[in-house]
Amino acid sequence: xxxxxxxxxxxxxxxxxxxxxxxxxxxxxxxxxxxxxxxxxxxxxxxxxxxxxxxxxxxxxxxxxxxxxxxxxxxxxxxxxxxxxxxxxxxxxxxxxxxxxxxxxxxxxxxxxxxxxxxxxxxxxxxxxxxxxxxxxxxxxxxxxxxxxxxxxxxxxxxxxxxxxxxxxxxxxxxxxxxxxxxxxxxxxxxxxxxxxxxxxxxxxxxxxxxxxxxxxxxxxxxxxxxxxxxxxxxxxxxxxxxxxxxxxxxxxxxxxxxxxxxxx
Amino acid sequence: xxxxxxxxxxxxxxxxxxxxxxxxxxxxxxxxxxxxxxxxxxxxxxxxxxxxxxxxxxxxxxxxxxxxxxxxxxxxxxxxxxxxxxxxxxxxxxxxxxxxxxxxxxxxxxxxxxxxxxxxxxxxxxxxxxxxxxxxxxxxxxxxxxxxxxxxxxxxxxxxxxxxxxxxxxxxxxxxxxxxxxxxxxxxxxxxxxxxxxxxxxxxxxxxxxxxxxxxxxxxxxxxxxxxxxxxxxxxxxxxxxxxxxxxxxxxxxxxxxxxxxxxxxxxxxxxxxxxxxxxxxxxxxxxxxxxxxxxxxxxxxxxxxxxxxxxxxxxxxxxxxxxxxxxxxx
Numbered sequence: 001x002x003x004x005x006x007x008x009x010x011x012x013x014x015x016x017x018x019x020x021x022x023x024x025x026x027x028x029x030x031x032x033x034x035x036x037x038x039x040x041x042x043x044x045x046x047x048x049x050x051x052x053x054x055x056x057x058x059x060x061x062x063x064x065x066x067x068x069x070x071x072x073x074x075x076x077x078x079x080x081x082x083x084x085x086x087x088x089x090x091x092x093x094x095x096x097x098x099x100x101x102x103x104x105x106x107x108x109x110x111x112x113x114x115x116x117x118x119x120x121x122x123x124x125x126x127x128x129x130x131x132x133x134x135x136x137x138x139x140x141x142x143x144x145x146x147x148x149x150x151x152x153x154x155x156x157x158x159x160x161x162x163x164x165x166x167x168x169x170x171x172x173x174x175x176x177x178x179x180x181x182x183x184x185x186x187x188x189x190x191x192x193x194x195x196x197x198x199x200x201x202x203x204x205x206x207x208x209x210x211x212x213x214x215x216x217x218x219x220x221x222x223x224x225x226x227x228x229x230x231x232x233x234x235x236x237x238x239x240x241x242x243x244x245x246x247x248x249x250x251x252x253x254x255x256x257x258x259x260x261x262x263x264x265x
Numbered sequence: 266x267x268x269x270x271x272x273x274x275x276x277x278x279x280x281x282x283x284x285x286x287x288x289x290x291x292x293x294x295x296x297x298x299x300x301x302x303x304x305x306x307x308x309x310x311x312x313x314x315x316x317x318x319x320x321x322x323x324x325x326x327x328x329x330x331x332x333x334x335x336x337x338x339x340x341x342x343x344x345x346x347x348x349x350x351x352x353x354x355x356x357x358x359x360x361x362x363x364x365x366x367x368x369x370x371x372x373x374x375x376x377x378x379x380x381x382x383x384x385x386x387x388x389x390x391x392x393x394x395x396x397x398x399x400x401x402x403x404x405x406x407x408x409x410x411x412x413x414x415x416x417x418x419x420x421x422x423x424x425x426x427x428x429x430x431x432x433x434x435x436x437x438x439x440x441x442x443x444x445x446x447x448x449x450x451x452x453x454x455x456x457x458x459x460x461x462x463x464x465x466x467x468x469x470x471x472x473x474x475x476x477x478x479x480x481x482x483x484x485x486x487x488x489x490x491x492x493x494x495x496x497x498x499x500x501x502x503x504x505x506x507x508x509x510x511x512x513x514x515x516x517x518x519x520x521x522x523x524x525x526x527x528x529x530x531x532x533x534x535x536x537x538x539x540x541x542x543x544x545x546x547x548x549x550x551x552x553x554x555x556x557x558x559x560x561x562x563x564x565x566x567x568x569x570x571x572x573x574x575x576x577x578x579x580x581x582x583x584x585x586x587x588x589x590x591x592x593x594x595x596x
Contacts, residue, residue, distance in 0.1 A: 096381065128386055131342070131371055143370070165368075168463070168466070169462070170462040226383040243573055250582065252585075264502070
């Protein structure tokens, strides 16, 4: 079985966000970066799947030069192969362009049974790329997955639990499939020192748009359908009121105020 | 692209079962349609579409496109996307809105990729600009930045809309929509997924749809703390939330988590107990109508955004609140 894990490098959730307002894009090179927290669960799920069923894991990341860091982390966690999809032409891609480029990269990897992604990335928060990848590749689209119950590679089948509104949906699907996983599906491990040392020495191959057969006009700022035209910070919340008094007093005051909102029935 | 017209809203349901929330986008859909000088239309895909289509008329759709058939009994993205994109290809909507739920996200993404068009997800603002384009406001980096996005390149303009952001349309049973029954062939053998089972959650109130949320953080100090919060939530008919710190401490399951790596919520009242107010948590709840903060630490950042703040120990305050609410609400 061959598993592809898609990993995105995102700005550290604690870091200061820097924007290129003219282009409506992030200045990714200038910001502290981490592996998208949701992708850590996808990576761990690939490692667990490999331990259970035997598989080959290929990690892919699309992003600028610096994105090799997240692939090196994946290598330290003993994935078998990594590919860095990188090209100045890709800068400014929206989900439509990103899913197109990643689908091309996955096609180039070839003979893939399972693509694992995180539910969404913490920078753009779109949660769209995994589904778009499934459609573009013609794979089963399995999102919001909280558990992979069973994989039957020989019969090209997978069974998962999807955490949807109101409960858990158990779904069986044909392989290949794109599975996007939720936080909490597993507990991501940390790389050990030997893994980190080994990974540091690996030459990470770069796939540019030519290499994966991507038409330049369909990616990057030129190919993106969605463009950012405005950037603001949310209006500050106003009029906070501190309630003071002893426990009895503040409690009855708060109850009075909340009942006054006519929300509680 | 001039051929593209009208605003469509996808009507979400679960095996034919719908709630008023299935029609919550008809209010904003109506407004966008009016600003564009276009019609509000509904898209219904189900095993039996009659009831759903009639209801769409009550909520203000002038035309309803329906796709009926056994393969559409349960939502499956590939079946529904085939139906939706086929009908969209026939009638070329200018704008298509879906709810930002698991079903809405799955279907909208599949439609966008199939039709090679853009998608703006989890909109919290929608307006028509001077060039008759939909400007979508959405939150990036959790909720700490708002970005305005447009798609001037391809049609239809697709967006998913965060639940509870826009007001419901009036339901008027004297209204009737024209129904266009559309035939779309989907062969069971071509489909890739089978839904085997649905296991209903024990959590009775859906966090994302709740009007009232009582939430606990690191300051709870122990798993038992959530019992008293649950009791307050039950008293108010609300849902139980938590911060990442409480979830990571193993005090409460992850499905309750609110924040950047949890759920984004917009209740009318959010009661934060023992939550300091890290930006990752605020990202998930800062658009709540009213925020109540109860925290021992008077310096906690949560107080800066709270509508009402109480400096105190939740162990003492919350039981008093329960007692007082029960008395006042005769429960």
